[in-house]
Amino acid sequence: MNEPIRWNSLSVWLCGALLLSASAAAQQKTQSAAQQMRAYEVSREVSLQGTVVSFTENSSTPPLGPHVVIQTASGPVDAHLGNARLLTANHFSLAAGDSVRVIGENVAYGTGNQFFARIIQKGSQTLALRSTRGFPLRPASKAGKSEAGVL
Numbered sequence: 661m662n663e664p665i666r667w668n669s670l671s672v673w674l675c676g677a678l679l680l681s682a683s684a685a686a687q688q689k690t691q692s693a694a695q696q697m698r699a700y701e702v703s704r705e706v707s708l709q710g711t712v713v714s715f716t717e718n719s720s721t722p723p724l725g726p727h728v729v730i731q732t733a734s735g736p737v738d739a740h741l742g743n744a745r746l747l748t749a750n751h752f753s754l755a756a757g758d759s760v761r762v763i764g765e766n767v768a769y770g771t772g773n774q775f776f777a778r779i780i781q782k783g784s785q786t787l788a789l790r791s792t793r794g795f796p797l798r799p800a801s802k803a804g805k806s807e808a809g810v811l
Contacts, residue, residue, distance in 0.1 A: 710733070
C-alpha cells in the first residue's frame with residue numbers, strides 16, 4: 661500500500677515541476693520579445709525629410725541630450741540626436757528653417773516612443789550619430805581614436 665502512495669506523490673511532484681518550468685520558459689520568451697521591441701534595429705529604419713522647427717542642445721526631457729523637432733509631410737517628429745558633444749566637435753549646427761534629412765527608428769522608450777536618429781544630413785554635411793546597434797557615438801578623443809563618423 662505504501663508503494664502506490666509513493667508513486668502518486670512522485671507523479672504529482674513531477675507534474676508540478678514540469679508546469680513550473682513551462683511557466684518560467686513562457687515568461688522568458690515574453691521578456692525577450694519585449695526587449696527586442698526596445699532594441700534598435702537597422703532593418704526598421706526610416707528616412708525623414710523636413711524642416712527644423714526647433715533645436716534643443718541639452719533637453720531636460722528624457723532621453724537627455726540634443727533634440728530636434730522636424731516638420732515632415734506627415735507631421736512634426738521629435739528626434740533624439742545622441743551626444744551633444746559629437747555635434748559640437750563636428751561643427752554641426754541646426755536652426756529653425758534648416759532643411760534636414762534624418763535616418764533613424766522609432767523605438768519604445770519609457771511609456772511611449774522616441775525617434776532615435778542614427779544619421780543626420782544638412783546640405784552637404786552628413787554626420788553619423790549612432791552605431792548600427794543604436795548606441796550614441798562619441799566625439800574623437802585627443803589620442804586619435806574615434807567612434808565618430810563624418811560621412
